[in-house]
Amino acid sequence: MDFKSGFDVINREGQFVNHGNPICLIIPEYMNKKIIEKGSKKQKEQAWKNLILTEQLRGRRLVTGLMSSMFSVSNKLDRTIFDAKNAENLPGTLIRHEGEKPKGGKTVSEAYDYSGSTYNFYKDIFERNSIDTRGMKLDSTVHYGLDYNNAFWNGTQMVYGDGDGEIFQRFTKSIDVIGHELTHGVTQYEAALEYEGQAGALNESFSDVFGSLVKQYALKQRADKADWLIGAGLFTNKIKGVALRSMKEPGSAYNDPTIGKDPQPGHMRNYVNTSSDNGGVHINSGIPNRAFYLTAIELGGYAWQKAGKIWYIALTERLRESSNFQKAANITYEVAGTIYGKSSHEQNAVKKAWDQVGIKIKAMK
């Protein structure tokens, strides 16, 4: 591909297309939006053209709607933490707003600090402006429900339970949990992966991938030093387990008489067909999770720099609502080739990783 002339570009179907636009679609959406915010007049005009073309190809939303929302962009981190006071009404009572001194206890501080860490990760590494690229407020509710063993993203905010003290501790305890939940928001505004079957498992996997990267970035850990665990420290000491999921060795995170054994497969031969959990979205996510881990280890260094970049571009630029594992494999492979070159070490690492979890890269039509 000739980046300078811009005549060969890659579209969302994975095809190389000829195009006369000198900047064209190879520029990620977030970068075009950044140029619109901060570029010169000429740069802004070109970025608008790129963005409109991208939107038309995606057929995702009307440009007019996008234009109006682009004028209400905020560039500041804006967190609000609410307390549900063990009820299930959202958002609850406002406890702490952006810039205020710590108050409300440890759980409030964790939700506040770790959502800030996640925001900064996306901003620093991918120049992403919050969940929606337009500075969306980050609302969190803590102390949700009574003995509530869960954390979830409801489409507009994050929600955290305190745990029952028997199996789980509070869900704000792990930074990767908060990175995971916020990433569901990112996915909602990007690939919008359906929450069902393989698309749903990819949705879960991207949240685990970037949840883990948020933690690694906060700790400044290289790939080979990271634990690659999701939810480490959430279990009480009554449970035999180190975390909820292991990206390195899916299926090995816990084995306990009360909660059973970690059911995640790390290879397609062990793919679980089930109707529960929206078609096993938290189970089969082990397969793409391991593909990411293997890619990151093969590439070495900080996992967010190369493997993370490939996965991020795939999520934000190429994957669609119904994408499956095969599509994710093909697309990450193509993105690696686009960024680092055909048959580059990076592209081969992606191919090898998917191969190791039982998915052969197929050439796109």
Next chain:
Amino acid sequence: MKIKVERSGGFAGIPICNEIDAKDLPSGLARTAKKIMEDKSVPSLSIKSSPRGAADHYTYKILIQDGRSQRVIECNQYNIENDLKSLVNYIERNSKRRMN
């Protein structure tokens, strides 16, 4: 009459199953169970309905068995009927739990 609640999903993704005999329910909830068993206006399958982008929510499969009759309802935390939610909450707190 027996009521079984299978809960799956959630961030942890750990499925939990609880079962109770209707005679062990408070009278109000036993009436609720009987009503749900007979009231076909309660939809049997609404599991796919959830807010756009929502993730890590609980999904439920509720089986009510009365002799040879059985009613199965599948829903999630967003669309579960209020009466059914009260019944599920009681069963999850007061019956023997087993992991699937």
